[in-house]
Amino acid sequence: MCSDLSKVNLPISKANGLPNSHYIDDQVFQKEKECLLYNNWAGVAFEYDVKNPGDALPLDLLGFPLLVVRDHNNQICVYQNVCRHRGMILIEEKKNIRGTIRCPYHSWSYNLDGSLRATPHVGGPGHNHHKDLNKKHLGLVKIQSYIFLGVIFVNISNSAEPFEKANRSLMLRWAEFNKPLFHCENYSSFQLELKCNWKLAVENYCESYHLPWVHPELNVVSRLEDHYNIENRNQFSGQGSYRYTQISDNGRLFIDFDNLSKAWETGAEYIALYPNVLLGVHRDHIFSVVLQPVSKDFTLERVNIFYASSESISKDYDKLRKENFSFWKSVLSEDIFVVEGMQKGRYGNFFDGGRFSPAMDGPTHNFHGWVANQFLGSN
Secondary structure (H helix, E strand, O other): OOOOOOOOOOOOOOOEOOOOHHHHOHHHHHHHHHHHHHOOOEEEEEHHHHOOOOEEEEEEEOOEEEEEEEOOOOOEEEEEOEOOOOOOEOOOOOEEOOOOEEOOOOOOEEOOOOOEEEOOOOOOOOOOOOOOOOHHHOOOOEEEEEEEOOEEEEEOOOOOOOHHHHOHHHHHHOHHHOOOOEOOOOOOEEEEEEOOOHHHHHHHHOOOOOHHHHOHHHHHHOOHHHEEEEEEOOOEEEEEEOOOOOOOEOOEOOOOOOOOOHHHHOOEEEEEEOOOEEEEEOOOEEEEEEEEEEEOOEEEEEEEEEEOOHHHHOHHHHHHHHHHHHHHHHHHHHOHHHHHHHHHHOOOOOOOOOEOOOOOOHHHHHHHHHHHHHHHHOO
16 A cells, blocks of 8 residues: 655645545555545435435445434434344345334344334243343444435544534535425436546536536536635535526526525535535525445445425426436536546556646645545544
8 A cells, every 4th residue: 555645735836636546546445434434424315315204224335334214203313234133234225114123133123213122032932131131222323423405424433523513614604505405306316327436526526627628518607717716624625606597497497595695696606525525505406416435446426406495396397407407417427537537547657646726726635635634644
């Protein structure tokens, strides 16, 4: 494992990007799994993946088994998807649970709040209790979780600061969007497959430098010169635009969020919240992207679009939602050849991480610095 990070945190005019090993080396990938994803607040799912009480969604975050549950009080909880008896996986497929979470091995069962409910024959045939087993201490292992802009975040290691403290700057910056979000089945979700390391999707998303060549149609309505860089050390980075134009269907527009400040009338911002969530906010809708690493060179990109009003997800707005859905799917799909091309390029032995444009690449340099600091801090 070769990972010389000495030049990554230099001033942007002198810095190099992350070495090739951070994209193609198995050992580096395994270490980043721990220090970037498990030790921080990683996005794993969307609250609408478990929209009904009793919904249970099993997930795998690079080998760590998770279970997302919406309980009968409408609260979302995340547990380790493992029975406390013999370590059996509890749920293999998404389902709705009317009663309890039951282990298929010895039928130990758990309430949706994670507490252990039943242990049949644990004290011998016909005896469902044993004096040496305290059910109060054998509930499911709860994983810290938090919901922000429709995304379910988890901190597997339980070592990160509380979400509100760790991400206070962004939550204050976007406080005007801390409102109910509306989502529907039609034209609101899609998934892309990327043959690249997940970090390349972050790097590409947080800069606008590539707009004229990769997104020529987007560059017509929101030109490169209409954008500005956003950089918050060790938390997030991205880009903003002064020129967001609402789409229209014969004068019909999506309903705006209530009480937005004047800047959002034509403004929009697109931020990568480290490690693996991409967010975009506009006056009438937001989108949230969860990058799900599968291997060092394969990533699933899950996208959900949320609206400011229940009216915007009604049948009357189907045409507008379809147009908005197609627009964002097209824009994000245009990036695929770029991130996959950069992944292939990381096998060039003489590539030194690259140099940054001091004027245009600040958000990417910021992300590389965060990765380097997390990686070095875990040594």
